[in-house]
Amino acid sequence: MPSDTPVNANLPDLSPYVRPGDTVFWGQASSEPITLTRALVAQRHRLGRLRLVFGIDTGRTLKPEYADAFDFVSYTGAGVNRLLAQAGVLDIFACPYSQLPDALQTGMLKVDVVLIQVSSPDANGHHSLGISNDLLIAALAQARVVIAEVNPKVPRTFGERTLHVDDIDCCVPAQFDPLEIMPTKAPSPLERTIASHVASLIDDGVTLQLGVGGVSDAVLPMLKDRRHLGLHSGIVGDGVVGLYESGALTNALKTIDPGVSVTGVLMGSQRLFRWAHENPKLQLRGSGYTHNPEVLRQLERFVAINSAIEIDLTGQVNAEVAAGQYLGAVGGAPDFLRAAQRSRGGIPIVALASTAGVQSRIVAKLSGPVTTSRSDAGVFVTEHGIADLRGLTLRARMERMIAIAAPEHRSELAQAASKTGGLS
Numbered sequence: 418m419p420s421d422t423p424v425n426a427n428l429p430d431l432s433p434y435v436r437p438g439d440t441v442f443w444g445q446a447s448s449e450p451i452t453l454t455r456a457l458v459a460q461r462h463r464l465g466r467l468r469l470v471f472g473i474d475t476g477r478t479l480k481p482e483y484a485d486a487f488d489f490v491s492y493t494g495a496g497v498n499r500l501l502a503q504a505g506v507l508d509i510f511a512c513p514y515s516q517l518p519d520a521l522q523t524g525m526l527k528v529d530v531v532l533i534q535v536s537s538p539d540a541n542g543h544h545s546l547g548i549s550n551d552l553l554i555a556a557l558a559q560a561r562v563v564i565a566e567v568n569p570k571v572p573r574t575f576g577e578r579t580l581h582v583d584d585i586d587c588c589v590p591a592q593f594d595p596l597e598i599m600p601t602k603a604p605s606p607l608e609r610t611i612a613s614h615v616a617s618l619i620d621d622g623v624t625l626q627l628g629v630g631g632v633s634d635a636v637l638p639m640l641k642d643r644r645h646l647g648l649h650s651g652i653v654g655d656g657v658v659g660l661y662e663s664g665a666l667t668n669a670l671k672t673i674d675p676g677v678s679v680t681g682v683l684m685g686s687q688r689l690f691r692w693a694h695e696n697p698k699l700q701l702r703g704s705g706y707t708h709n710p711e712v713l714r715q716l717e718r719f720v721a722i723n724s725a726i727e728i729d730l731t732g733q734v735n736a737e738v739a740a741g742q743y744l745g746a747v748g749g750a751p752d753f754l755r756a757a758q759r760s761r762g763g764i765p766i767v768a769l770a771s772t773a774g775v776q777s778r779i780v781a782k783l784s785g786p787v788t789t790s791r792s793d794a795g796v797f798v799t800e801h802g803i804a805d806l807r808g809l810t811l812r813a814r815m816e817r818m819i820a821i822a823a824p825e826h827r828s829e830l831a832q833a834a835s836k837t838g839g840l841s
Contacts, residue, residue: 442553
């Protein structure tokens with residue numbers, strides 16, 4: 418997203434609402450209220466030192482040099498957050514996404530001020546939260562101050578809650594297209610090959626969860642001939658629109674929320690926002706619902722599709738750290754993979770390219786933390802095939818994983834496997 422995104426020229430004065438030492442929170446990705454976040458940046462030296470808690474930053478609002486006035490906290494190193502992490506100024510709150518709502522509501526991640534982007538009000542003075550319910554639901558429950566950027570170009574979506582004008586301490590008018598998140602390029606032939614293997618696992622009537630990335634983008638167009646697919650996902654992008662328009666996405670067979678696609682955040686373009694606007698077939702919910710294990714356990718035939726930085730030979734997943742840099746997140750993958758593992762007819766899928774440059778991404782020993790344990794992992798997919806580890810011993814798992822590694826790395830991996838037997 419270009420840094421010169423148009424914003425309200427007259428930035429609001431935040432000093433009546435924001436106190437020195439406050440923790441400020443806002444919606445991530447396309448739901449960022451950029452008039453407010455840029456006002457925060459512009460006024461940082463007179464507002465006093467603040468703690469900022471945020472998700473994926475796609476608006477390029479935050480820069481490492483702003484650590485002169487801000488302490489940065491996020492659950493992820495993705496997006497522009499990578500620059501903050503590389504500069505050593507980003508503090509990571511590492512926990513599964515399902516635990517973040519409790520952390521916000523109990524004060525473990527204390528929030529004083531919420532900056533939020535909302536739609537124009539309806540006849541009764543109620544604003545839709547628009548592009549994201551996600552973590553905002555929990556943050557709103559404990560914030561001292563709510564400052565809303567009211568934008569008629571924000572889609573009015575059906576969500577877990579609305580904000581009445583009386584719930585808002587300060588309303589700031591804005592009128593610009595919400596931040597769009599577009600793939601930087603079309604899926605590569607490699608990603609399409611991986612996606613074709615993933616698609617071969619997906620039957621009619623399953624309920625899908627989709628992570629971010631090129632493989633997920635490539636999978637959805639391959640599912641247009643399926644019927645009665647469902648959707649329950651933390652994030653959705655433009656691909657679900659095509660799936661819906663093809664007739665494949667009906668949610669008719671979902672064991673909960675039948676007939677309705679459920680998500681927490683919209684991360685896409687105007688095409689996605691237009692589809693979401695006043696669409697009763699789409700429900701945005703807080704992450705206390707989308708990632709809640711008590712909710713997820715009710716989903717039968719739940720297929721979770723996620724990615725990783727690297728995987729070891731027994732199925733342990735690192736989705737956080739590469740080459741010593743925090744690039745990913747614990748995120749929702751452990752929650753969704755665990756749910757799919759336990760779902761009747763479910764499939765927990767982790768899909769990734771077998772190499773990054775000359776390095777194998779299937780390794781004898783992880784170079785970073787264990788994000789998802791091998792007891793919760795299940796099916797791994799690379800361009801070289803599918804390794805279903807469910808029901809296998811550790812030694813049998815290693816054989817399956819070596820078979821989907823890049824051919825040039827298989828001998829070395831086999832030697833490592835023979836020394837450990839998967840017991841380390």
